[in-house]
Amino acid sequence: xxxxxxxxxxxxxxxxxxxxxxxxxxxxxxxxxxxxxxxxxxxxxxxxxxxxxxxxxxxxxxxxxxxxxxxxxxxxxxxxxxxxxxxxxxxxxxxxxxxxxxxxxxxxxxxxxxxxxxxxxxxxxxxxxxx
Amino acid sequence: xxxxxxxxxxxxxxxxxxxxxxxxxxxxxxxxxxxxxxxxxxxxxxxxxxxxxxxxxxxxxxxxxxxxxxxxxxxxxxxxxxxxxxxxxxxx
Numbered sequence: 001x002x003x004x005x006x007x008x009x010x011x012x013x014x015x016x017x018x019x020x021x022x023x024x025x026x027x028x029x030x031x032x033x034x035x036x037x038x039x040x041x042x043x044x045x046x047x048x049x050x051x052x053x054x055x056x057x058x059x060x061x062x063x064x065x066x067x068x069x070x071x072x073x074x075x076x077x078x079x080x081x082x083x084x085x086x087x088x089x090x091x092x093x094x095x096x097x098x099x100x101x102x103x104x105x106x107x108x109x110x111x112x113x114x115x116x117x118x119x120x121x122x123x124x125x126x127x128x129x130x131x
Numbered sequence: 132x133x134x135x136x137x138x139x140x141x142x143x144x145x146x147x148x149x150x151x152x153x154x155x156x157x158x159x160x161x162x163x164x165x166x167x168x169x170x171x172x173x174x175x176x177x178x179x180x181x182x183x184x185x186x187x188x189x190x191x192x193x194x195x196x197x198x199x200x201x202x203x204x205x206x207x208x209x210x211x212x213x214x215x216x217x218x219x220x221x222x223x
Binding site for chain 1: 150152154195198217218219220221222
C-alpha cells in the first residue's frame with residue numbers, strides 16, 4: 001500500500017490524482033506541484049482526499065492538520081479534507097476555535113473518486129463506502 | 132558600487148513572492164537568495180501584517196509557520212532569482 005491523494009471539485013469530479021515520487025505507505029511528501037494544482041483550480045476546488053494505511057476509522061495526523069490549515073491560509077477559504085482507509089472514509093473540516101481544530105464527520109454526498117483512490121493506493125482488502 | 136542586475140537586484144539577491152489569503156504578490160524589497168526559511172517567513176509576515184505587499188491585503192493575523200520556501204535561480208526566461216513562500220502540502 002502507498003498513500004495517494006485526489007483533488008476534488010465542488011461537483012465531485014476529479015481535478016488531479018496525486019501520486020508523487022517519494023510517497024510511502026505512511027506519508028505523502030511536500031509537493032510544489034500539488035500546491036500549483038490547488039492554486040490553479042482555486043475557484044473550483046472543494047477539497048482533497050488522501051489515504052491512510054490499514055482499516056478502521058482514520059484520524060488526521062499533526063502533519064495532516066497543519067497542511068489543512070496552511071492550504072486554507074493560502075487560498076483564503078476553507079476546504080473539505082477526506083481521509084480513507086481500506087474500509088472507512090471520514091470527512092474533516094475546520095471546527096475552531098483554534099487554528100488546528102478539525103472535526104470529523106460522516107461524508108455527505110457522493111464520493112465517486114473513492115474506489116479509484118483506493119486502487120491507486122494499492123489496497124487489496126474488500127472495498128465498501130462509509131455509511 | 133555594486134553592479135545592479137535587471138529588476139534592481141544585486142548578485143545574491145532575489146525577489147520574494149508570497150501567496151496568502153487567496154492573493155499573490157512580491158515583496159517590494161529584494162531579499163538574500165540564501166536567507167533562511169525562518170528569516171523569509173518573518174519578513175513576509177511583517178510585510179503582510181503591514182499591508183506592504185502590492186496585491187495582498189493587510190492581515191494582522193498572518194501566520195506563515197506552516198509555509199515553505201521554493202528557490203528558483205535566474206533563467207533566460209526570468210532573468211532574476213526568485214524565492215517563493217507557499218503552503219506546505221505533505222500528508223502523514
